[in-house]
Amino acid sequence: xxxxxxxxxxxxxxxxxxxxxxxxxxxxxxxxxxxxxxxxxxxxxxxxxxxxxxxxxxxxxxxxxxxxxxxxxxxxxxxxxxxxxxxxxxxxxxxxxxxxxxxxxxxxxxxxxxxxxxxxxxxxxxxxxxxxxxxxxxxxxxxxxxxxxxxxxxxxxxxxxxxxxxxxxxxxxxxxxxxxxxxxxxxxxxxxxxxxxxxxxxxxxxxxxxxxxxxxxxxxxxxxxxxxxxxxxxxxxxxxxxxxxxxxxxxxxxxxxxxxxxxxxxxxxxxxxxxxxxxxxxxxxxxxxxxxxxxx
Ligand code: NAD
Numbered sequence: 242x243x244x245x246x247x248x249x250x251x252x253x254x255x256x257x258x259x260x261x262x263x264x265x266x267x268x269x270x271x272x273x274x275x276x277x278x279x280x281x282x283x284x285x286x287x288x289x290x291x292x293x294x295x296x297x298x299x300x301x302x303x304x305x306x307x308x309x310x311x312x313x314x315x316x317x318x319x320x321x322x323x324x325x326x327x328x329x330x331x332x333x334x335x336x337x338x339x340x341x342x343x344x345x346x347x348x349x350x351x352x353x354x355x356x357x358x359x360x361x362x363x364x365x366x367x368x369x370x371x372x373x374x375x376x377x378x379x380x381x382x383x384x385x386x387x388x389x390x391x392x393x394x395x396x397x398x399x400x401x402x403x404x405x406x407x408x409x410x411x412x413x414x415x416x417x418x419x420x421x422x423x424x425x426x427x428x429x430x431x432x433x434x435x436x437x438x439x440x441x442x443x444x445x446x447x448x449x450x451x452x453x454x455x456x457x458x459x460x461x462x463x464x465x466x467x468x469x470x471x472x473x474x475x476x477x478x479x480x481x482x483x484x485x486x487x488x489x490x491x492x493x494x495x496x497x498x499x500x501x502x503x504x505x506x507x508x509x510x511x512x513x514x515x516x517x518x519x520x521x522x523x524x525x526x527x528x529x530x531x532x533x534x535x536x537x
Pocket of ligand 1: 254255256257258259260284285286314315316317337338339366408
């Protein structure tokens, strides 16, 4: 059995917070009608059915002719393996960020997707938020002198989510989207394993040699918060206003981008731009990790 022309059968792999939202979105009727059909989900746990949707084995998901695309929503350390398996099986792939935990493996997967002629889409919901739209608008036409982005949040399990620069790549993605390609200068990592506390400070530079600092601080009880301090020639920006509307479903907006790609409705230029953005961010994360492990 295969899907009718223009329809795509989907499996969701990993039923955590992200995977659950994906499943819910795929189960909800969309306007205009979505060309996606949820075939099943894959989980290492025995979850039975989620509403009407059945759990299927990884092997069945890979071999089923009903399945055209996979959403990889598992913890970060397993993204690479699942993306590779589904591309090898000839499926399109949507993967939650970060695609992989090294630049080299992301490059390899991109090459594979291109050889197979399949869509490889890395979710970047941080670029679809109202906060980001505000910043993008603020920054437009201004000349940056220096800036800091300081993110705080709860602890993340490195065993499952990987090195901090990768699992928090959304911050890098923001900075690159706002200020263009960045050069890595140096980084430092403060860690108290017994307290699940981590603070990473990264020094970056814009193409115009303006310093940008990214601080990622994680620990129990730390509120999820972004603090910005951007000094422009024309003045300082120190806060992001609270959202004016209930957050739109950004995972659904991300899915709409994936659908555009499946339907061939995104220009080669935009596709290339996204790929470049993704690899640039992963490349910086890679440099940060190497530097923190072997400081020069
Ligand atoms: P999560 O911790 O909720 O789930 C991660 C993995 O753990 C999934 O494979 C899930 O099946 C498994 N899991 C969850 N609960 C489990 C349990 N009780 N027992 C056994 N296994 C369990 O993580 P998440 O937030 O869904 O993140 C998944 C991916 O999505 C990550 O790559 C993350 O970077 C990305 N992502 C998440 C968000 C978000 O808002 N949650 C946003 C952007 C990107």
